[in-house]
Amino acid sequence: MTAPILAVPLDRAYRLLNHGPTVLVSARHGGVDNVMAAAWCCALDFSPPKLTVVLDRVTATRGMIEASGVFAIQVPTVAQAALTKALGSTSLGEDPAKLARAGVRLFDQPGHAVPLVEGCSAWLSCRLLPEPHIQDAHDLFVAEVTGAWADARVFAEGRWTFETADPSLRSLHYVAGGRFYATGEAIDVGEDAP
Amino acid sequence: MTAPILAVPLDRAYRLLNHGPTVLVSARHGGVDNVMAAAWCCALDFSPPKLTVVLDRVTATRGMIEASGVFAIQVPTVAQAALTKALGSTSLGEDPAKLARAGVRLFDQPGHAVPLVEGCSAWLSCRLLPEPHIQDAHDLFVAEVTGAWADARVFAEGRWTFETADPSLRSLHYVAGGRFYATGEAIDVGEDAP
Numbered sequence: 539m540t541a542p543i544l545a546v547p548l549d550r551a552y553r554l555l556n557h558g559p560t561v562l563v564s565a566r567h568g569g570v571d572n573v574m575a576a577a578w579c580c581a582l583d584f585s586p587p588k589l590t591v592v593l594d595r596v597t598a599t600r601g602m603i604e605a606s607g608v609f610a611i612q613v614p615t616v617a618q619a620a621l622t623k624a625l626g627s628t629s630l631g632e633d634p635a636k637l638a639r640a641g642v643r644l645f646d647q648p649g650h651a652v653p654l655v656e657g658c659s660a661w662l663s664c665r666l667l668p669e670p671h672i673q674d675a676h677d678l679f680v681a682e683v684t685g686a687w688a689d690a691r692v693f694a695e696g697r698w699t700f701e702t703a704d705p706s707l708r709s710l711h712y713v714a715g716g717r718f719y720a721t722g723e724a725i726d727v728g729e730d731a732p
Numbered sequence: 733m734t735a736p737i738l739a740v741p742l743d744r745a746y747r748l749l750n751h752g753p754t755v756l757v758s759a760r761h762g763g764v765d766n767v768m769a770a771a772w773c774c775a776l777d778f779s780p781p782k783l784t785v786v787l788d789r790v791t792a793t794r795g796m797i798e799a800s801g802v803f804a805i806q807v808p809t810v811a812q813a814a815l816t817k818a819l820g821s822t823s824l825g826e827d828p829a830k831l832a833r834a835g836v837r838l839f840d841q842p843g844h845a846v847p848l849v850e851g852c853s854a855w856l857s858c859r860l861l862p863e864p865h866i867q868d869a870h871d872l873f874v875a876e877v878t879g880a881w882a883d884a885r886v887f888a889e890g891r892w893t894f895e896t897a898d899p900s901l902r903s904l905h906y907v908a909g910g911r912f913y914a915t916g917e918a919i920d921v922g923e924d925a926p
Contacts, residue, residue: 553907553908556771556905556906556907556908557752557905557906557907557913558751558752558753558754558771558905559752560752577750577752577775578774578775578776579774580772580773580774580784580786581771581772581786582772582786582870582871582872583786583870583871588870590774590784590872592774592775592776592777616919619919619921620921620922622921623921623922627922669865669866669869671863671865672863672866672874676776676777676782676874677776677777678776678784678874680866680870680872696908697907697908697909697911698907698913700913708916710919711750711751711752711905711915712750712751713747713750713751713891713892714747714750714890714891715891716920716921716922717891717918717919717920717921718918718919718920718921719751719892719894719915719916719917719918719919720916720917720918720919721905721913721915721916722902722913722914722915722916722917723913723914723916724911724912724913724914725810725813725904725911725912725913725914726910726911726912727813727814727816727817727910727911727912728814728817728821728910
């Protein structure tokens with residue numbers, strides 16, 4: 539890793555997702571690591587931080603998360619648009635070399651049994667909070683965030699710094715048909731202390 | 733209304749939320765209309781389209797939605813950043829003139845008993861799918877989208893057209909402390925038919 543990765547206080551972790559980026563979901567089970575893309579991930583609570591993510595039952599990642607009870611959410615960058623698209627288009631079941639083919643390199647954070655994708659701007663280590671009914675009825679999973687980190691070049695002192703960071707570090711917002719929008723310009727309203 | 737508002741086919745409605753915008757949540761009950769801002773709203777399914785939204789129990793809007801069973805989600809624009817911030821900072825309980833003070837004007841779509849906010853770029857009329865456990869445990873609400881419309885200047889033929897529309901029509905992505913990011917530049921990857 540060349541980027542400086544710093545821990546994010548857990549009560550600021552919701553800010554890593556609050557702008558609605560497309561994310562990567564990673565999991566480890568039975569000696570296998572996998573990563574998928576997901577546009578439907580959302581903050582759910584501030585402290586302790588929680589989030590929701592929709593995991594279709596056709597995904598290999600879902601079964602791994604149900605088995606291990608842990609996973610990671612990470613925020614890919616503009617520089618990773620092709621990687622993100624590739625991870626959202628192929629299943630590990632169809633292509634066992636999926637990660638290598640997409641150019642994914644993984645790293646670990648001590649104490650967290652989840653693979654993390656190099657080059658993202660933020661990472662959230664998560665513990666599944668089992669909710670069998672909504673998992674079954676809506677493919678909807680609830681988790682508590684147990685660790686958070688960010689690339690200090692684009693998230694510092696509890697805030698994204700997209701407006702001063704390199705544009706390649708901006709987040710991705712997927713729509714459909716291979717089209718993403720990057721995070722754009724900052725707009726400040728009012729006088730709140732952040 | 734000066735903008736041309738067109739119906740969006742329900743199987744394309746998820747695209748109105750897929751890029752993760754901050755939304756406005758509106759409700760009508762007992763002769764009262766209300767609108768709040770929410771950063772935690774997310775698509776949940778394609779067809780029929782469903783979504784999730786987090787509604788804190790302190791909000792007046794939540795009680796109205798629990799009572800009426802219907803609400804609307806709408807996508808505010810860069811031009812509405814101050815309005816959106818105001819609607820997220822004040823409760824109807826504290827300020828009965830909240831909507832007027834924020835500059836909100838409402839309109840209706842025939843057949844949908846929900847107030848819609850003028851000037852947004854997209855509107856989704858929703859029917860609550862009661863899930864008492866997650867509403868109570870996580871403040872998380874699931875709904876089916878029963879009608880969708882968009883401003884044809886920025887969403888046409890099932891696609892956002894941010895890259896050619898006026899920048900004031902871009903969506904807002906709230907972080908914290910009065911800071912939003914606007915939706916930014918388009919990034920196209922791959923050859924999928926959208």
